Amino acid sequence: MAVSHLQCKECKAEYPLEALYVCERCFGPLEVAYDHSRTSRDVGEWRRRIQGGPQNIWRYADFLPLAGGPPGPSGRLASRVGLPAGCTPLIRADRLAAHLGLREVWVKNDAANPTHSFKDRVVSVAVTRARELGFQTIACASTGNLANSVAAHGAALGIDSYVFIPADLEEQKVLATGVYGTRLVGVRGSYDDVNRLCTELCAERDWAFVNINLRPYYAEGSKTLAFEIAEQLGWELPDRCVVPVASGSLFTKIAAGFAEWTELGLIENPARPQPRMNGAQAEGCAPVAKAFADGHEVCRPVKPDTIAKSLAIGNPADGPYALELARRSGGSVDAVSDEEIREGIKLLAQTTGIFTETAGGVTTAVLAKLAARGDIDPDERVVLVITGEGLKTLDAVRGTFEVATIEPTLEAFEAGVAQTVAV
Amino acid sequence: MSVIVKIPTQLRAAAGGEAEAQVEGATVREVLDGLFSLHEELRGRIADEDGSLRRFVNVYVAGEDIRFLDGLATPVADGAELTILPAVAGG
Numbered sequence: 001m002a003v004s005h006l007q008c009k010e011c012k013a014e015y016p017l018e019a020l021y022v023c024e025r026c027f028g029p030l031e032v033a034y035d036h037s038r039t040s041r042d043v044g045e046w047r048r049r050i051q052g053g054p055q056n057i058w059r060y061a062d063f064l065p066l067a068g069g070p071p072g073p074s075g076r077l078a079s080r081v082g083l084p085a086g087c088t089p090l091i092r093a094d095r096l097a098a099h100l101g102l103r104e105v106w107v108k109n110d111a112a113n114p115t116h117s118f119k120d121r122v123v124s125v126a127v128t129r130a131r132e133l134g135f136q137t138i139a140c141a142s143t144g145n146l147a148n149s150v151a152a153h154g155a156a157l158g159i160d161s162y163v164f165i166p167a168d169l170e171e172q173k174v175l176a177t178g179v180y181g182t183r184l185v186g187v188r189g190s191y192d193d194v195n196r197l198c199t200e201l202c203a204e205r206d207w208a209f210v211n212i213n214l215r216p217y218y219a220e221g222s223k224t225l226a227f228e229i230a231e232q233l234g235w236e237l238p239d240r241c242v243v244p245v246a247s248g249s250l251f252t253k254i255a256a257g258f259a260e261w262t263e264l265g266l267i268e269n270p271a272r273p274q275p276r277m278n279g280a281q282a283e284g285c286a287p288v289a290k291a292f293a294d295g296h297e298v299c300r301p302v303k304p305d306t307i308a309k310s311l312a313i314g315n316p317a318d319g320p321y322a323l324e325l326a327r328r329s330g331g332s333v334d335a336v337s338d339e340e341i342r343e344g345i346k347l348l349a350q351t352t353g354i355f356t357e358t359a360g361g362v363t364t365a366v367l368a369k370l371a372a373r374g375d376i377d378p379d380e381r382v383v384l385v386i387t388g389e390g391l392k393t394l395d396a397v398r399g400t401f402e403v404a405t406i407e408p409t410l411e412a413f414e415a416g417v418a419q420t421v422a423v
Numbered sequence: 424m425s426v427i428v429k430i431p432t433q434l435r436a437a438a439g440g441e442a443e444a445q446v447e448g449a450t451v452r453e454v455l456d457g458l459f460s461l462h463e464e465l466r467g468r469i470a471d472e473d474g475s476l477r478r479f480v481n482v483y484v485a486g487e488d489i490r491f492l493d494g495l496a497t498p499v500a501d502g503a504e505l506t507i508l509p510a511v512a513g514g
Contacts, residue, residue: 010479022509024435027469031510141513195513196483200506203432212512247514286428299479301490315488317511320478 003065004035006216009321017067019133019213029122029317030216032065036264043265050231057086057121058225063260064125064224065217071128082127083149083157085120088112090232093384096351100371104381106238108229109354115152115176116389117145117310117357118250122221123210127153129217130208136312137161137207141198143191143246143310144173145388151182151208162207164194169313170309172392192315196269215249221252226257229383235268238275239380242367243361244387245279245288245333246311248318253324254385275383277325278375279333280366282306286335288319292326299323307396308358310388332375336365342396344368348386355390363387424437424449426499428458429506430465451482452495454505470505481510 006015010028021030041049046062047396053059058070071081089109090194097105110118123146127138139162140150147163154161163177178184187194202212210218230237237258243251255277262270271385284306299319304312316322326333336344341358344365349355356364367384370376390397406412427445435442444461448454453476459466469480475495476482482489483506489497499505 022431022479022511024433024436025468027477027509029479112460152450191513192488193486196481196486196506196508199512200429202512205441209512211514215512249514268490301488303491313514314483315510315513317479317514 001067001069002034002036002039002062003067004033006030007033012206017065017132019135019208021213021215022347023287024062025158029157032145032216032220034063034260036180046264046266047235050227054084055087056084057124057221058084059087060224060227063222063227066125066128067132070217071131073361080290081155082119082124083114084233085124085221086228086229087111090229090383091352091354093352094376096348096384097382098129098349099347100350100368101378102371102376102380102382103378105367106229106233106383107348107352107354108225108383108385110225110387111354111356111389113147116392117147117149118222118225118385118387119145119149120153121217122146123149123153125213126208126210126218127159127219130210130214131157131159135206135208137162137205139198139201139205139207139209140164140211141191141195141209142211143312144169144177144392145310146211147173147177148392150156151180151231152185154182166191166194166309170393170395172176173396176392178241191313192301195313195315219249219253222253223257223260225250225385226254227261230258230261233381235266236385237262237267237272238332240276240278240376240382241385242278242280242363242370242382243385244363245281245322246313247316248279248288248322250385250387251279252318252321252325255329260281268334271381274329275328275332278366278370279322279326279331279332280363281335282308282311282362283335283337284308285312285314287314288316288322289333289335291319291323292333297323306341306358307393308341308362309393310357310359311362332370334366334369340365340369345390345396349390354386356386357388357390357393359388360386360397413420424499424501426454426502427504428454429504433509434465434468436467438462446498449498450495451484451489451497451499451505454499455482466467479510481508481512482506483508
């Protein structure tokens with residue numbers, strides 16, 4: 001495999017491929033480094049390896065941080081595959097585009113993952129690496145979607161899991177976690193409190209916290225979203241991506257995935273500019289959008305207060321990198337109100353048939369905002385990244401429409417419905 | 424004014440292997456200066472040349488992020504706990 005070592009994003013110090021996430025020299029984050037120069041594959045061979053792979057993220061195993069190759073019956077270390085993540089639909093959304101005055105909008109629907117969010121991608125990679133490293137227990141600090149995914153992966157692989165969530169999380173996300181038989185811990189406090197507790201706990205337990213000590217591997221899973229988008233577009237890149245921002249990891253890793261494939265020659269027209277990256281936040285938790293608007297290089301933490309709980313990270317770990325990417329790519333980081341989030345959910349549902357959770361409402365509303373502001377050239381090819389499922393945040397749509405209740409007779413239908421609704 | 428400073432695993436090698444240190448100080452800045460005088464190597468790891476904290480360092484007093492309080496000028500009560508943690512977790 002091409003995976004080489006861990007490297008500090010700040011001071012470039014190198015570390016072995018272990019459960020490490022912080023540079024001891026400068027406290028910067030560690031990320032995975034690869035060395036593709038040891039293979040002499042040409043573009044055709046790279047593409048054949050991908051297209052001959054399974055219909056899940058392991059088709060991209062050449063670009064993921066596993067020492068033993070993809071898990072599965074033929075894998076060296078793992079006898080059980082776990083949950084197959086990825087290969088979600090990329091849908092051309094002409095009605096949404098027309099509504100916004102744009103020509104070409106695609107929706108990457110990552111709600112179509114096994115636990116209905118993009119988190120299955122990152123957890124698949126982190127848990128597989130955790131097993132390679134010999135961990136017996138997986139854990140996470142979660143705003144909800146990660147909780148679902150870690151609990152489900154633990155169940156699928158038959159390994160113990162601990163899931164820490166804010167105690168006031170949406171009921172749907174709590175139920176869709178507990179059902180897998182995990183050890184579920186509700187912490188009285190915000191996600192940032194949960195994250196602090198888990199960072200302390202990580203030093204006390206020999207567990208693989210997927211988004212703490214396994215974070216360098218976990219984050220790499222998000223690159224598979226970029227790989228899929230490029231493969232589904234016929235080895236081309238979009239002109240622009242609109243992506244939700246919580247910690248900023250997904251946002252930056254999608255761009256990293258595009259850049260990695262461009263460098264390796266897998267992308268047609270490599271001289272074209274990399275996609276503009278637009279980050280989406282909720283006004284009630286917008287530390288990155290605020291720093292972007294203020295021209296700052298670091299984010300001042302906030303106390304979240306928004307219906308978009310899956311994005312409610314007030315102290316985003318990758319905030320500085322998300323800011324740098326938005327500026328470098330010619331994009332932005334914007335924020336929308338809770339009301340705009342509800343409108344965004346409705347807009348996506350009623351123009352594409354895709355029901356997304358509040359995070360997707362944030363992303364759709366930011367796309368609408370960019371279009372209304374004239375930031376998007378009508379000829380651009382835009383990809384909207386929808387990260388999660390509407391059934392997990394039902395409160396956001398409760399009371400937004402009426403149900404006509406009638407007796408089971410034709411007369412009642414004619415009197416109660418047909419007169420008020422165009423049938 | 425005696426304060427307990429909890430040292431994260433990643434910094435313990437630079438702190439003689441200690442997980443905690445007992446330091447005098449009435450503000451976060453004084454406590455950190457006290458910590459650095461015990462373990463000089465820690466200074467360069469978490470602070471910039473101008474004395475401010477590096478951007479991936481979180482400091483908490485009694486569980487609260489000092490950026491919600493008064494930053495390095497945040498007062499620290501006698502017997503309080505000051506926790507240093509990496510800011511690169513989560514999400």
